[in-house]
Amino acid sequence: MPRILPFERYAAEYDEWFEEHRAVYESEVRALRALLPSDMASIVSEESIEVGVGTGRFASPLGIPLGIEPSPTMAARSKARGIAVIRGIAEALPFTKSCFKFVLMVTTMCFLDDVSLAFREVFRVLKPRGWFILAFIDRDSPLGRIYERKKYDSPFYRIARFYSTDEVTDLLKFAGFNEHEFEFVQTVFDTDLAEAEDWKPGYGEGAFVAIRVVK
Amino acid sequence: MRMRKELMEILACPLCKGDLELSIVEEDANGEVITGTLYCPRCDERYPIEDGIPNLLPPDLRDDSPG
Numbered sequence: 001m002p003r004i005l006p007f008e009r010y011a012a013e014y015d016e017w018f019e020e021h022r023a024v025y026e027s028e029v030r031a032l033r034a035l036l037p038s039d040m041a042s043i044v045s046e047e048s049i050e051v052g053v054g055t056g057r058f059a060s061p062l063g064i065p066l067g068i069e070p071s072p073t074m075a076a077r078s079k080a081r082g083i084a085v086i087r088g089i090a091e092a093l094p095f096t097k098s099c100f101k102f103v104l105m106v107t108t109m110c111f112l113d114d115v116s117l118a119f120r121e122v123f124r125v126l127k128p129r130g131w132f133i134l135a136f137i138d139r140d141s142p143l144g145r146i147y148e149r150k151k152y153d154s155p156f157y158r159i160a161r162f163y164s165t166d167e168v169t170d171l172l173k174f175a176g177f178n179e180h181e182f183e184f185v186q187t188v189f190d191t192d193l194a195e196a197e198d199w200k201p202g203y204g205e206g207a208f209v210a211i212r213v214v215k
Numbered sequence: 216m217r218m219r220k221e222l223m224e225i226l227a228c229p230l231c232k233g234d235l236e237l238s239i240v241e242e243d244a245n246g247e248v249i250t251g252t253l254y255c256p257r258c259d260e261r262y263p264i265e266d267g268i269p270n271l272l273p274p275d276l277r278d279d280s281p282g
Contacts, residue, residue: 066222070272070276072268072278075268076266076268079266079267079268084222085268086226086268086269086271087268087269087270087271087272088229088271088272089229089272089273089276092229092230092272092273093229094226094227094228094229094262094269094271095225095226095227095232096224096225096226096227096232097232099224099225100225
């Protein structure tokens with residue numbers, strides 16, 4: 001079963017987190033923008049999707065018009081932000097093959113039942129040379145280790161399974177993505193941010209890692 | 216992009232990935248489908264569209280599933 005119960009129960013609290021942690025949220029959006037193509041507007045038009053769109057907190061600022069989300073309460077919030085939403089799961093994407101130029105997935109993989117299957121599904125729905133940008137909490141980063149240790153304090157993270165960047169890259173390679181084209185950025189080096197931080201290339205220091213891979 | 220008819224070109228059955236047939240019960244002035252169904256003839260499965268949101272969860276994960 002998809003792990004949606006806490007998201008149903010605490011959708012408002014989930015959405016509120018982004019306001020309370022504005023600097024962290026903005027740092028994350030900045031890091032994702034760094035991986036997007038310069039002619040993003042033309043690509044991120046009709047042919048892009050966020051898988052696990054949640055309440056639309058990333059699709060909305062990045063201009064992604066379409067999302068997949070299992071939780072009805074979260075889906076309704078995304079729709080209110082102007083995103084077309086389809087209820088569905090990453091492991092069984094309801095799309096024909098090779099229909100997207102760009103797929104985004106942000107801090108969703110830690111809630112998936114079958115990450116390997118989900119990545120293979122993303123590979124299937126991408127057009128040849130299409131981009132997949134995946135962002136996640138890096139379990140092996142200094143802050144990631146704290147998240148892992150304290151995860152039972154959060155109604156969301158208590159059901160999460162965090163991954164290291166090495167585990168994630170192995171799963172991406174297994175799904176068919178070419179490791180020679182992986183690009184990494186990282187951010188969120190500290191929890192008590194007063195203002196948004198700049199991202200750095202690579203991984204290992206930041207809790208929030210984003211990888212861009214190409215089909 | 217709302218749940219308009221053009222989305223039909225890329226939507227597929229989550230199980231067999233086959234084409235779906237759209238039945239519209241209600242649509243708004245902008246051509247957005249508000250209520251209707253998406254039918255997969257191969258799986259003989261009906262996926263509902265409610266409040267403009269198609270529910271393409273695998274049927275065993277739907278809210279109304281007996282399990």
